[in-house]
Amino acid sequence: MTTPYQPPYDEQRHLARKRVQARRDLSTHAVAYLVVNAFLVLVWWMTSPQGYLWPAWVLGGWGIGLVLNAWEVLGRRPITDADVDRELRRGRPAG
Numbered sequence: 001m002t003t004p005y006q007p008p009y010d011e012q013r014h015l016a017r018k019r020v021q022a023r024r025d026l027s028t029h030a031v032a033y034l035v036v037n038a039f040l041v042l043v044w045w046m047t048s049p050q051g052y053l054w055p056a057w058v059l060g061g062w063g064i065g066l067v068l069n070a071w072e073v074l075g076r077r078p079i080t081d082a083d084v085d086r087e088l089r090r091g092r093p094a095g
Contacts, residue, residue: 023073
């Protein structure tokens with residue numbers, strides 16, 4: 001029986017550092033989203049509160065990007081050796 005491949009400690013540390021950095025970047029992205037969009041809504045409210053809510057376009061577009069970034073950082077799980085083994089057992093040709 002063979003044991004699964006264990007990446008060297010340095011590689012594991014490098015991957016862990018990348019995950020930590022991605023989470024920190026996501027929190028920076030979220031804070032920037034809140035601050036900038038709060039400012040835009042404030043500008044809208046001070047200039048034409050009964051008018052067209054134009055900041056909604058920025059809120060929506062940037063919000064989609066923020067949600068996709070959050071999914072990438074928090075929701076997607078990395079490909080494991082078990083995933084690759086399962087795909088190999090399926091026996092289907094690539095492409």
